[in-house]
Amino acid sequence: MIPKVIDAQRALRFAASAAMALVLGTAPAFAQAEWKPTKPVEFVGAAGAGGGTDIFARAVQLAIQNNKLIDQPILVSNKGGGSGAETFVYVKAAEGDGHKLAFGTSNLYTLPMVAKVAFKHTDFMPVAAMVFDEFILWTKGDAPYNDYKSFTAAAKAANGTFKMAGALSKDTDQTLTRLIEKDTGAKFVYIPFKSGGEASVQLTGGHVQSHVNNPSESLGHWKAGQLKALCVFSKERMAEGPKVTQTQGWSDIPTCKEQGAGIESYQMPRTVALPPGTPQAAVDFWAGVLKKVTETPEWKDYLTRTAQTGRFIAGNDFKAFIDEDEKRTRKVYEEEGWLVN
Amino acid sequence: MKNERALISRTSMEVATALVTGGVGAAVIWGAAEHDIGWGDSGPGSGYFPFRIGILIILASLTNLVLALRRRGFANEVFVTNAQMRSVLAFGLPILGFVVLSLLLGLYVAAILYLSFVMIFQGGYRPLFAIGLAFAVAVAMRLIFPIWFKVPLLTGPIEALLGLY
Amino acid sequence: MANLDSLFHGFAVALTLQHVALMMIGVLLGILVGVLPGLGAPNGVTLLLPLTYTMDPVGAIILLTSMYWGALFGGSTTSILFNIPGEPSSVATTFDGHPMAKQGRAIQALSFAFLSAGFGAMVGVIVTTLLSGWVTSFALQFSSPEFFAVYFLAFASFVGLSGAQASKTIVSILLGFAFATVGMDTISGSLRLTFGFDELLRGISFLIVVIGLFGIGELLLTMEEGLKFEGVKAKVSLAGVMETLVRMPRYWVALVRGSLIGVWMGITPGGPTAASFMSYGLAKRFSRRREHFGTGEPEGVIAPETADHGAGTAAMLPMLALGIPGSATAAVMMGGLMIWGLNPGPMLFIERPDFVWGLIASMYIGNVVAVVLVLATVPLFASILRIPFAIIGPLIVVVCFIGAWTVGASKPDLWIALIFGVIGYVFKKLDYPIAPLVLALVLGDKAEDAFRQSMLMSQGSLNIFFSNPLVGTITTLAVILLTWPLWMSLIRRAHLLRITQPKVVE
Known part of the structure; x- marks a missing residue:
């Protein structure tokens, strides 16, 4: 849309609200410093329903709702088309509207690298990264491997016939698979599915040898002993907690680094972004609300149940984080020949 | 049907349709050619199926074209008569207008205008009744979609002016 | 039978006043969203989910699943009355349901649809109850090659049915x-x-494609007959519903076959949409009244409806036990499960038997409640057709475009719906079959994904589709069905030959 039109609309709307204010005898919100949602808010999840992004958005919704952090209702919708690109296109089109928030992962800045989409991560007003999801190397429950080394050695010996299932193509799962290959010299056949849940069922059924799902995506199968968690790709072990399986809790899973992997850590941020041209006051408002969300018991419960690491980054820190992670990912993608933009 | 004046003959419509579907086939081929259209070690590339689908669409469309031209029966058949076309346009053009209005003014305003227009000028209802009903529909739309089910509908400048969403 | 014990326990959980009230609310809301194209069960569930955060999980899932049942029923209503499928899975219901309504038999069509849907759902729940353990391990045997084979089977059982010119059918499929x-x-x-x-x-x-092809295309066709601004006159009474109920057992073959196909597709998970097409296709292929299909044949309503609901119900089981949602609605519900603090997976049955069996029991009660409620609405819905066309016609147009908008909140979608409306009109008049296009659109990308995943697994070898008894059987069955007309003509020729040899016929 042409900016002039928007300005005219805004002016009209302003005039209308000013007139209404005169009639009602209240002061219109002149001050830019104060921003509050004035209509229902939409949380748009950049992945299909039922997946990690959906649950992330709903957990934030739940915390806001239960603690009455804002006065307007929140609707969570899922626009997972085009590996989530649908969400970013949709939110980008809502220029200047502080009522539409894109909930995503690193796909906010990695998607424009691998697909010809008409948005860049710099188009958006980044609000915050709220939580980092871990990646675990999983094999079937009765598989003969017990750690990173023995598994990758077997994969190497299998001469490129080991199958690694994952969610989507040229996204985090496939990137991590490539990193493991580079680290160990093993070769995997990477098989993309629509979601981590599907990948997990494929492994449980013994149709593939491994996957690198997030903890929550394979929790049900791990509990039942159908899957085995070899190691987690993080610097430190995950937070202490109650036992999940008969014998193990999340903190009992060793780090891959401990087991001699060359991959220091691999995590996926869960991010929130606002449309281009959103007033800074709205960005600050949401950063404040999301910060409060991270202090609620509902949020703590969400982190424990999904075994993610809470780390809140907002403002300039978040921008710097995106820049850095974007550069790092770009290097991997470039080597793989995935870059299109 | 045959004694009515034919506006478009069956043959010409068959030919036109075959040409359009063939054109779609060509577009599909063109779009697929940007991708890997081969069958590699890891199975078919992302352009493999679309490329072949495009070719097959063109072949099948050509078949339709030839059959349409050769079939005698079609020559006498009528695709649409004058009278039929008038009915279809009388109904179809307001729909087109509704779509254009929706894009410019939003679904609510467009629905009010469209419903009133059709009911008054084609249904022959009294203007007061028609406009009242059209407004009632708009109110129902607003209640059901954005308010109850939290699904916002397309709005335009008028709603913006009123501060509705 | 440990399962039956658990089930009785489940009934005790589900049959409280509060839960039955929730069921009724859920079903009614579901019918409402199902009737409106563009709003569907996923919208309804999305809307209600935040309200359930503070409810107990059993009550919450009962509310959401009841809404799902209601929406499935509601979706068939608009298919029959206006040729607009409210849900993707009720497309096949339009083929014979709408012609019936046009002939003034809306009451019968709706009653047949709801009763057979209820039957399919019941079979689905019973299978769920009796075979829960087996179903899970069976579903685990399915990988990409098996998925592809299932889609292929669904496709093969439907195409090659229309009497249309072959090259036109091919264009339609390929598009x-x-x-x-x-x-x-x-x-x-x-x-x-x-x-x-x-x-x-x-x-x-x-x-959007379906709204255009079926909804708007059908309206344009209707208009061609002149601006017939009058309603269809139909006798509207509850007695019509009862008559249909009495006639129901006559169609037992279609009922049983449809339910089995539905349950199979729900478990595998081919999904309700593919199930309804497959069931319609097979019913038409093996019916003695084959040539009546498409012109208002009750069997053509019963077959897709039983399969649709059988699949919808049976799909709940893989969702709970494996964590794979069988439908869009199930996916939204799964998000809910996680928020309620439950993890779908095999352990759910052991950790929260009250939840699982409460849910299964509620599926029995909920479906009965749904059938009764929805049958009560039949006269109401059927009388909509009495509204003069000058009012209802434009209203349908508005509702169609609202539907097209709500799918993705994107302006070009309105144009796409209109364009497909014109395509629907032209195709219908030129005898291009539309249904194969719709089925290809539904199954196309899923089938391609499964095929290419299989090729990755086998490193490009097609043998993978015969690599184990399961996939081999499904693939073979699909090939037989695809070439069925060929077999039939061969058999007929052989038969003719045998007859003509001993004595000369005519």
């Missing part, structure tokens, strides 16, 4: 496949056939 490839390709992660339009990256929505 469906071509539209299905638009958007992001799962396997390579690249965008296909979007031609630089961002609006196309999520693909061409099935619902």
Whole structure:
């Protein structure tokens, strides 16, 4: 849309609200410093329903709702088309509207690298990264491997016939698979599915040898002993907690680094972004609300149940984080020949 | 049907349709050619199926074209008569207008205008009744979609002016 | 039978006043969203989910699943009355349901649809109850080659049915496949056939295509007969519902076959939409009244409806036990499960038997409640057809475009719906069959994904589709069905030969 039109609309709307204010005898919100949602808010999840992004958005919704952090209702919708690109296109089109928030992962800045989409991560007003999801190397429950080394050695010996299932193509799962290959010299056949849940069922059924799902995506199968968690790709072990399986809790899973992997850590941020041209006051408002969300018991419960690491980054820190992670990912993608933009 | 004046003959419509579907086939081929259209070690590339689908669409469309031209029966058949076309346009053009209005003014305003227009000028209802009903529909739309089910509908400048969403 | 014990316990959980009240609310809301194209069960569930955060999980899931049942029923209503499928899975119901309504038999069509849907759902729940353990381990045997074989089977059982010119059927199928490839390709992660339009990256929505082809296309066709601004006169009474109920057992073959197909597709998970098409296709292929299909044959309503609901119900089991949602609605519900603090997976049955069996018991009661409520609405819905066309026609147009908008909140979708409306009109008049296009659009990308995943697994060898007894059987069955007309003509010729040899016929 042409900016002039928007300005005219805004002016009209302003005039209308000013007139209404005169009639009602209240002061219109002149001050830019104060921003509050004035209509229902939409949380748009950049992945299909039922997946990690959906649950992330709903957990934030739940915390806001239960603690009455804002006065307007929140609707969570899922626009997972085009590996989530649908969400970013949709939110980008809502220029200047502080009522539409894109909930995503690193796909906010990695998607424009691998697909010809008409948005860049710099188009958006980044609000915050709220939580980092871990990646675990999983094999079937009765598989003969017990750690990173023995598994990758077997994969190497299998001469490129080991199958690694994952969610989507040229996204985090496939990137991590490539990193493991580079680290160990093993070769995997990477098989993309629509979601981590599907990948997990494929492994449980013994149709593939491994996957690198997030903890929550394979929790049900791990509990039942159908899957085995070899190691987690993080610097430190995950937070202490109650036992999940008969014998193990999340903190009992060793780090891959401990087991001699060359991959220091691999995590996926869960991010929130606002449309281009959103007033800074709205960005600050949401950063404040999301910060409060991270202090609620509902949020703590969400982190424990999904075994993610809470780390809140907002403002300039978040921008710097995106820049850095974007550069790092770009290097991997470039080597793989995935870059299109 | 045959004694009515034919506006478009069956043959010409068959030919036109075959040409359009063939054109779609060509577009599909063109779009697929940007991708890997081969069958590699890891199975078919992302352009493999679309490329072949495009070719097959063109072949099948050509078949339709030839059959349409050769079939005698079609020559006498009528695709649409004058009278039929008038009915279809009388109904179809307001729909087109509704779509254009929706894009410019939003679904609510467009629905009010469209419903009133059709009911008054084609249904022959009294203007007061028609406009009242059209407004009632708009109110129902607003209640059901954005308010109850939290699904916002397309709005335009008028709603913006009123501060509705 | 430990399962039966658990089930009785489940009934005790489900049959409280509060839970039955929730069921009724859920069903009624579901009918409402199901009736409105563009709003569907996923919308309803999304809307109610936040309200359930503070409820107990059993009550919450009962509310959501009841809404799902209601929406499935509601979706068939508009299919029959206006030729507009409210849900993707009720497309096949339009084929015979709408002709019946046009002939003034709306009451019968709706009653047949609801009763057979209820029957299919019941079979689905019973299978769920008796075979829960077996079903889970069976579903685990399915990988990409098996998925592809199932889609192939669904497709093979439907195509080759219309009496249309073969090259037209082929164009229709191929167009469906071509539209299905638009958007992001799962396997390579690249965008296909979007031609630089961002609006196309999520693909061409099935619902919008159907709204155009069926809804608007049908209206244009109706208009051609002149501006017939009058309603269909139909006798509207509850007695019509009862008559239909009495006639129901006559169609037991269609009922049983439809339910089995539905349950099979729900478990595997081919999904309700594919199930309804497959069931319709097989019913038509093996019916003695084959040539009446498409003109208002009750069996053509019963077959897709039983399968649709059988699949919808049976799909709940893989969702709970494996964590794979069998439908869009189930996916939204799964998100809810996680928020309630439950983890779908095999352990759910052991950790929260009250939840699982309460849910299964509520599926029995909920479906009975749904059938009764929905049958009570039949006279109401059927009388909509009495409204003069000058009012209802434009209203349908408005509702169609609202539906097209709500799918993706994207302006070009309104044009796409209109264009498909014109395509629907032209195709119908030129005898291009539309149904194969729709089916190809539904199954196209799923089938392609499964095929290419299989090729990755087998490193390019097609033998993978015969690599184990399961996939081999399904593939073979599909090939037989696909070539069925060929077999039939061979058999007929052999038969003729035998007859003509001993004595001369005519």
